Amino acid sequence: MSELHQDEIIAREIAAGRDAPGALLPILHAIQNALGWIPPQATRMLADALLLSRAEVHGVITFYHHFRTHPPGRHVVQVCRAEACQAVGAARLEAHAKASLGVDYGETTADGAITLEPVYCLGNCACSPSVRIDDEIAGRVDCDGFDRIVERLRAEEVSA
Amino acid sequence: MSVIVYVPLDSSACALGADAVAQAIAREAERRGLAVELRRNGSRGMYWLEPLVEVVCGEQRLAYGPVTAEAVAGLFDAGFLSGAAHPLALGPTEAIDFLARQQRLTFARVGVVDALSIAEYVAHGGFVGLARASTMTPEAVVKEVTDAGLRGRGGAAFPTGIKWKTVLDTPAEQKYIACNADEGDSGTFSDRMLMEGDPYCLIEGMAIAGLAVGATQGYIYLRSEYPRALDILESAIRAAREIGYLGSNVMGSGRAFDLEVRLGAGAYICGEETAMLESLEGKRGIVRAKPPLPAIAGLFGQPTVINNVISLASVPIILAKGAAHYRDFGLGRSRGTLPFQLSGNLKRTGLVELAFGVTLRELLFDYAGGSASGRPIRAVQVGGPLGAYLPEDQFDTPLDYEQYAAMGAMIGHGGIVAFDDSVDMAQMARYAMEFCAVESCGKCTPCRIGSTRGVEVIDRLLAGDDRGRQLALLESLCDTMEKGSLCAMGGMTPYPVRSALKYFPRDFGIDTSRAA
Ligand SMILES: Cc1cc2nc3c(=O)[nH]c(=O)nc-3n(C[C@H](O)[C@H](O)[C@H](O)COP(=O)(O)O)c2cc1C
Ligand code: SF4
Ligand code: FES
Numbered sequence: 092m093s094e095l096h097q098d099e100i101i102a103r104e105i106a107a108g109r110d111a112p113g114a115l116l117p118i119l120h121a122i123q124n125a126l127g128w129i130p131p132q133a134t135r136m137l138a139d140a141l142l143l144s145r146a147e148v149h150g151v152i153t154f155y156h157h158f159r160t161h162p163p164g165r166h167v168v169q170v171c172r173a174e175a176c177q178a179v180g181a182a183r184l185e186a187h188a189k190a191s192l193g194v195d196y197g198e199t200t201a202d203g204a205i206t207l208e209p210v211y212c213l214g215n216c217a218c219s220p221s222v223r224i225d226d227e228i229a230g231r232v233d234c235d236g237f238d239r240i241v242e243r244l245r246a247e248e249v250s251a
Numbered sequence: 252m253s254v255i256v257y258v259p260l261d262s263s264a265c266a267l268g269a270d271a272v273a274q275a276i277a278r279e280a281e282r283r284g285l286a287v288e289l290r291r292n293g294s295r296g297m298y299w300l301e302p303l304v305e306v307v308c309g310e311q312r313l314a315y316g317p318v319t320a321e322a323v324a325g326l327f328d329a330g331f332l333s334g335a336a337h338p339l340a341l342g343p344t345e346a347i348d349f350l351a352r353q354q355r356l357t358f359a360r361v362g363v364v365d366a367l368s369i370a371e372y373v374a375h376g377g378f379v380g381l382a383r384a385s386t387m388t389p390e391a392v393v394k395e396v397t398d399a400g401l402r403g404r405g406g407a408a409f410p411t412g413i414k415w416k417t418v419l420d421t422p423a424e425q426k427y428i429a430c431n432a433d434e435g436d437s438g439t440f441s442d443r444m445l446m447e448g449d450p451y452c453l454i455e456g457m458a459i460a461g462l463a464v465g466a467t468q469g470y471i472y473l474r475s476e477y478p479r480a481l482d483i484l485e486s487a488i489r490a491a492r493e494i495g496y497l498g499s500n501v502m503g504s505g506r507a508f509d510l511e512v513r514l515g516a517g518a519y520i521c522g523e524e525t526a527m528l529e530s531l532e533g534k535r536g537i538v539r540a541k542p543p544l545p546a547i548a549g550l551f552g553q554p555t556v557i558n559n560v561i562s563l564a565s566v567p568i569i570l571a572k573g574a575a576h577y578r579d580f581g582l583g584r585s586r587g588t589l590p591f592q593l594s595g596n597l598k599r600t601g602l603v604e605l606a607f608g609v610t611l612r613e614l615l616f617d618y619a620g621g622s623a624s625g626r627p628i629r630a631v632q633v634g635g636p637l638g639a640y641l642p643e644d645q646f647d648t649p650l651d652y653e654q655y656a657a658m659g660a661m662i663g664h665g666g667i668v669a670f671d672d673s674v675d676m677a678q679m680a681r682y683a684m685e686f687c688a689v690e691s692c693g694k695c696t697p698c699r700i701g702s703t704r705g706v707e708v709i710d711r712l713l714a715g716d717d718r719g720r721q722l723a724l725l726e727s728l729c730d731t732m733e734k735g736s737l738c739a740m741g742g743m744t745p746y747p748v749r750s751a752l753k754y755f756p757r758d759f760g761i762d763t764s765r766a767a
Contacts (some may be wrong), residue, residue, distance in 0.1 A: 112551060113513070115533035120514050147534075152534040155516035157475050173437030174632055175668045177682070178595030179623065207604075211519060211636075211686065213476050214434060214443040214595035216668070217298035217601050218263045226478040230266035 094132070100125050101133050105140045115141060115151055119158055128159040164199040166244050169223040172209045175216035180233070183211075184220045187234040192241070201227040204245055253286030254332045255307040257454040260366060261294035261447050262479045263440070268319060269302035275323035283327060284551055291370075295362035296602030297349055305344055306499060308334040311487045314341040349618060354580060355604045356588050357565045358441075361448035363615070367486055369494060372451040378496060380570030384459045385504035389419055392463035396566060398511050398574035400586030405431050405522075405559025406634070406663045406739075408585075408652045411566075414556060418464040419544035421554040426466035428457050428508075429557045430530065432473040432480075433522035436635025438666035441590040441602060442560035446480040447472075449564070450487035451496075454510060456563035458501055459570055460556055461508035469510040469548070472527050475517055476556015484512050519636075519690035523738050524661055524693055537692045538738045545715025559664075561590060582608035585651040593619045595668040596628070612646040630679075630755065637743035639750035640676065657751065661743075676755035681709045683747040691740060698741025701732045705748070712759055722761070725752075 098112050104121040108114050117186070118137065122129055128153055138145045152158045172181060192200050192207055199206045215221040218230030224240060259265070273289055280287035295303060303316035304326075313334045315326060329337040355361075364371040368744060372378070383544060384392045397412025410454045418426060423658040430453065434442040446453060457469045473481055488510050491497045496601065499507045513531055515521050520529045525539035528550050549555025569577045578586045585607035591614055594600050598620035615621065615628060622628050639660040648654055655662050670679075684705035691698045705728055712721040729745035736742040756763050 113533035115530050116516060116530060117513065117533075120516070122589075141533075142420075151533070151535050155518050156353050157515075157517035173686075174636060174679070174682070175438040175594040175666075178668055178670045178674070179677075210476060210517070211690070212435065212437040213262075214440040215263045215266050216438045216440055216592070216666070217296075218266055218301070219594065221266070223476070228266040230263060230481075 094130075097126060097130050098132060098136070101130070102134050105136060109140055112192040115143070115148070119152065124159060126162075128162045131160070164203050165248065166225055167206045167208060167223075168206060168240070168244075169208045169210035169213070171211070171213050171215070171219065171221040171223075173212040173216075175212070176221055179219050181220045183234060184222075184234060184237060188237055191234075191238060204248060205241065253288040255288050256332070257290050257292045257305040257307075257312070257365075259294045259302060259362070259448075260291035260479070260483070261301075261444060261733070262337060262477070263298055264294050264301040264303070265479070267298075267301050271320040272302045272304060272318050272323060275320040279323050283751060285327075285332060286474045287332065290365040290368070292364060293361040293366050294444060294602075295344065295350060296444060297347065297599070298359070298601045299599050300341065300347075303341075303344075303648055306331055306334060314343045314344040314347065315339045318343060318726065339549055348708050349436055349599060349601070349603070352618075353604050354588050354606050356568050356577065356580070357561060357600065358445065358449075358569070358590055358604045360452065361444055364449065366448050366450060367490065369451065369490055369496075376571060377451055377567070378502070380567035381455045381458050381462075381496065382502055382538070384462050385502045385506070389463050389465060390461065392570070395574050396463070399569040399577040400574075400581070400584070401462075401562065401565055401569065401577065402585070402652065403559055404561035404565070404589065404664065406436075406661075407765045409564055409663075411558060414546055414558070415460065415464050416555050417544065418466070418554045421547050423554050425468070425551075425553045426464055427553055427555040428460045428464070428466045428469035429527065429545075429555050430457055430469065430471040430563055431522060431524060431527055431557055431559045432471050432477075433527060434474060434477075434490060434560070434664070435519040435522040435565050436629075436638075436664050436666050438632065438668035439592050439635060439664045440593045440594075441592050441665065443477055443480055444590075444602060445560055445564050447483050450484050451491060452564045452567055453484075453560055454487060454491050454497065456566040457510060458508045459566050460558065460563060462504065462506055462676040464499065464556055466554075466556065466708045467507045467509065469533055471510065472515060472521070472531055473512050477755065481512060481514065488512070497642065499623060518692075519546070519686075520692040520740055523692075523740065527557070528555070534690075537694050538740075540737065580606035582606070582649060582651045583653055585653070589650070589662070589665045591650075591665045591667055593667050593669075596622045596624055596671045597669050598623050607651045608649045611641065611667070612648050612650055614667060619669070622669065622671045624671045624673070626673065628669050629672040629674055630667045630670045630676060630751075632670075632679075632747065633666070634661040635666050636683060637661075637739060637746055638663055638666075639746045640679065640754065641750070642754040659746065661746070675761075676751040676758040677709065677713055680748045680751040680759075681706060681713075683751075684709060687740060695735070695737045695741060697732045697735035698737075698744070701728055701741065702744060704728060705732075709748075715760060718760065
């Protein structure tokens with residue numbers, strides 16, 4: 092996506108959200124929903140629009156695990172690391188996810204398809220181990236199940 | 252007439268295929284020319300049976316589960332629409348033992364009603380509490396909640412009525428109700444289940460809170476890990492506003508209350524109430540020092556009621572049935588019921604709402620049926636990542652805030668995570684420190700630095716490097732975190748660590764045979 096186009100989207104989201112009290116977080120969500128991440132120029136644009144310093148905006152973006160300062164892959168896969176998932180094999184699943192995708196947390200596969208992230212509980216603890224694929228939650232995911240999810244994501248891309 | 256079929260829309264039910272089952276039922280009904288009315292309910296909280304499909308047959312609802320999309324054609328062949336027998340048939344839902352033995356007050360409608368149908372909500376007693384509150388004085392509403400003995404279900408167990416009274420008595424142009432829907436503790440999902448399965452109950456509870464203290468605006472601070480709850484809440488708020496349960500004239504009372512959902516951004520500390528306020532104001536979620544209490548100077552500096560989802564969702568029934576009805580459940584100073592959430596290595600995981608006073612042993616064995624692996628349950632963490640790990644000889648203590656506190660544990664949000672004997676408790680202690688390091692807001696040194704050092708000390712301890720010294724160091728580090736931290740994040744991380752050391756020393760390579 093061209094930077095110009097990104098700027099337009101950022102400006103649009105700022106204009107739509109700036110008047111709400113406590114507007115910064117909702118606008119950051121809107122930008123990330125539209126672009127998949129928060130590009131660097133957003134810091135300046137947000138600071139100007141909301142009368143904040145760039146340091147303040149930067150501080151907010153980097154404080155929250157959810158906001159990304161690098162573009163993600165076409166899908167984001169999050170593996171739950173929290174206790175209820177650990178009680179039924181999350182550690183094994185995490186190791187398998189990293190090894191089979193060939194990435195560590197925060198990284199994207201070489202083909203740009205999948206970004207792997209850790210997450211601390213998806214509220215799916217009664218059906219753990221849990222994985223989130225974009226906005227969809229999967230339950231009772233073992234290593235084979237993880238591979239099937241990844242295969243499906245890649246197959247969808249080929250057919251799309 | 253069409254047959255009514257319920258298929259859950261709950262995130263976890265859908266994680267196991269409920270959406271696909273709903274589609275399969277719709278498709279199959281159409282193919283066979285049968286009239287089926289699909290309704291999407293929350294989950295009954297019996298996750299080993301999800302997706303749990305219910306067919307309305309006369310006065311009864313008959314359950315089938317766990318249903319896969321592939322099994323749907325077979326269910327039609329067998330005649331499940333008229334309640335016919337089938338290997339997946341479970342009989343009348345309400346008679347399933349796990350459910351029949353519960354005392355559901357807050358969760359009375361979850362899994363029963365179509366989550367987004369106001370008509371079903373009202374048919375099951377919804378908005379009776381708000382209607383009553385709208386005719387009462389604010390003082391009388393606050394008194395009802397106080398008399399019910401409701402204490403905050405989000406962790407700290409502070410009396411809700413006292414909090415409301417402070418906000419009511421603090422004069423201000425603008426007051427707020429802030430619902431804490433951050434539900435960050437692992438092993439907890441009751442907030443999510445309630446918001447997805449009975450969103451109007453939370454909306455009603457917040458509107459009652461608004462009338463009680465004179466707040467006209469509410470915010471639901473929802474964690475970003477719950478995308479489905481977001482969709483459902485937003486639809487429900489729109490629908491409630493259209494009919495006048497929210498807006499400038501709540502139920503014709505002449506008083507205003509409106510609601511908005513705000514999304515968090517993946518920071519555990521934003522569940523702490525003052526960090527949540529900072530986040531709602533669009534800032535980093537850094538804990539504020541108290542005083543001032545949020546009830547006096549909270550969101551945007553205004554008096555603010557901050558309550559957990561379950562606390563607020565318990566209010567409609569208190570107003571509808573009266574304080575005494577609610578207070579009659581429970582034990583000691585722990586009144587009413589708590590939705591316990593069973594997860595981890597258990598055969599039957601899910602939600603059990605019961606009066607305080609039930610024991611861990613009853614929950615783990617009578618309800619959950621023991622471990623999923625068939626091996627002994629060795630350790631149970633109660634109350635989220637800052638909660639203690641309990642060994643089997645503590646399973647018989649009645650669950651009540653005071654009795655748990657007395658043994659150095661906490662009930663917190665009611666999350667119960669079970670581990671079998673394959674667990675390595677030294678690794679769980681290490682994880683607790685690591686979690687604190689990842690999630691610390693950074694404001695104070697004992698928590699920010701202490702947790703990082705904690706991971707290192709445990710690593711050295713496990714490497715067998717001068718054990719006695721490392722143990723002494725870990726103890727003193729825990730002391731510093733407990734006494735020197737500004738909030739419970741740093742202050743309680745020692746709970747899981749110390750309990751693991753105390754009850755499971757062998758996992759740390761500590762020889763107990765020579766102990767004095
Ligand atoms: C580190 C930390 C995390 C917390 N997380 C949550 C949470 O996710 N949800 C919640 O309702 N309360 C949480 N709390 C408790 C809140 O600070 C607060 O006590 C609660 O929201 C008040 O509502 P209640 O009185 O209805 O329980 C947390 C507290 C701490 C110290
Ligand atoms: S204890 Fe930790 S989370 Fe709490 S205020 Fe201090 S640094 Fe922040
Ligand atoms: S602990 Fe993994 S989903 Fe809750």
